[in-house]
Amino acid sequence: MSDDYRETGLTFPPGFVIGSATASYQIEGAHDEDGRGPSIWDTFSRTPGKVWNGDTGDVADDHYHRWEADLDLMQQLGLESYRFSIAWPRIQPTGRGPALAEGIAFYSRLVDGLLARGITPIATLYHWDLPQALEDEGGWTVRSTALAFADYARIMGEALGDRIAVWTTLNEPWCSAYLGYGSGAHAPGRTTALGALQAVHHLNLAHGLAIEALREVVTNDPQYSITLNLHVLRAEAGSGESGADALRQIDALANRAFTGPLLHGAYPVDLLADTAGITDWSFVLDGDLERIRQPLDVLGVNYYATTLVRRWDGSSPRLMADGHKDMGGSPWPGADDVEFLPQEGPYTAMGWNIDPSGLYELLLALRDEFPEQPLMITENGAAFDDVVTTDADGTPRVHDPLRVDYLQRHFTAAHRAREAGVDLRGYQVWSLLDNFEWGYGYSKRFGIVRVDYDTQERTPKDSALWLKRLIETRAIPAPDDLAG
Ligand code: FCB
DSSP, X not given: OOXXXXXXXXXXXXXXXXXXXXXXXXXXXXXXXXXXXXXXXXXXXXXXXXXXXGOOSSSTTOHHHHHHHHHHHHHHTTOSEEEEEOOHHHHSTTSSSSOOHHHHHHHHHHHHHHHHTTOEEEEEEESSOOBHHHHHTTGGGSHHHHHHHHHHHHHHHHHHTTTOSEEEEEEOHHIIIIIIIIIOSSTTOOOOHHHHHHHHHHHHHHHHHHHHHHHHHOOSOOEEEEEEOOOEEEEOTTOHHHHHHHHHHHHIIIIIHHHIIIIISSOOHHHHHHTTTTOOOTTSOXXXXXXXXXXXXXXXXXXXXXXXXXXXXXXXXXXXXSSSOOOSSXXXXXXXXXXXXXXXXXBXXXXXXXXXXXXXXXXXXXXXXXXXXOEEEEEOOOOOOOOEEEOTTSOEEEOOHHHHHXXXXXXXXXXXXXXXXXXXXXXXEEOSBOOOOGGGGGGOOOOSEEXXXXXOOEEEOHHHHHHHHHHHHSBOOOTTOOOO
16 A cells, blocks of 8 residues: 555446536526526626626536537546536525426426436535525525425425435535634625534534435435535644644534534534524524434535644734635634644645545545444545647547546545445535636636536546546546546
8 A cells, every 4th residue: 555545446336326516606607597596606707806707607618508519528537426506596596485397397398318428416505505585684694594404495395305426415514604604705705703603503403404405305315415515624733732722622513513513413512502692593593403303314525635733822923724715704713813724735726735645534534433334435536727728630638647646646545435334425526617616717627528618518528537537447547547
């Protein structure tokens, strides 16, 4: 076993579902078609200074019109599964009221198209595009948004609940709460510590209520899940007890604020104590915790990089290298005396450190804490500054050895975790297509397929051909072993 996680030949059994992931606002475009209402990302991206270059999701990858060709592409790449998200404002333009037939029809066709091509549909109900009308009523800081989400979940369960294999309620509620309402780096761009914590709870509640609603109406036997971006935290070497305590505090905010209620049925006592100066958490009402704790058939894990912390002693300017855009507010309520330290490279184009051992560690830690809980990697991948070249016969190519290397190393980590007894069920690479990377607009390319934003032409990168080879052979290929 080599230490750099660059193994080849390691095999994954049939049933370990390998595919790719996207999200509605990042790829669909068609922002005002067929009755779709505005979401918080439409508003945010139109607000000067919020998104790189003033980019918006108005057109994105035009997937709303090109879905069929995109499905053909997935089939050509041999994907076994496709994780997509449903745009709530396409279904209910104001987040309430009757469903729009056109919105339902779009996702229904998409799911039928996946099934016809033998691709397993993994549907996420919420990947950050909250209807703006609900934000105007308080968004995730108010309870009524969680109740509205349950109604929306029921609508989708009734519409697609005979065909979806895995239902994921929320994508990364950490980002929705702390970046959306704390730091202001994501829509809706609000910056209060209280709002962020209220959002944490109402997102958790929304998850529980949505699962209840889905269970009542679906007719097949799907798996229920939520996707979390759990943070792999490390304390600065030599930082002793104070470093360990900084780690504990960030672990409570980043990880246990979700796994606590979702899987243990309670918010961590230290989280409540650390945030007592901000709120008494009286927005947690009787019965909420029982409803949040739903058996999960699979827990979705998104992993990109690790996080290094220590306690800030105030002697020099505070370091905040936590991988997120600084937009004025804090994504860490009550933790103003924690520093986030730069980490050893190499780095991706996001500036995130590449460390497959973090994925291995995370999966083992989850196994130790929740031994009975099946897991699935619902996102892992990397942005790099790709270069397009042309073969002698004029075929465009994107040789992206750094992305292939990233994937090879992280698939190796996943394999090792399985060997160590982790019940890991699958791996969805982020992302199928280059797309709208939130606050970074179109400047960061995560796709295994290149998108030319002028022509909408799709070009599978070497990483896509490598992944195809992996799926064909069920073994981790050498970096230059690309499918034809
Ligand atoms: C995750 C998001 C996904 C994408 C990747 C790079 O936090 O879920 O939409 O932006 O990061």
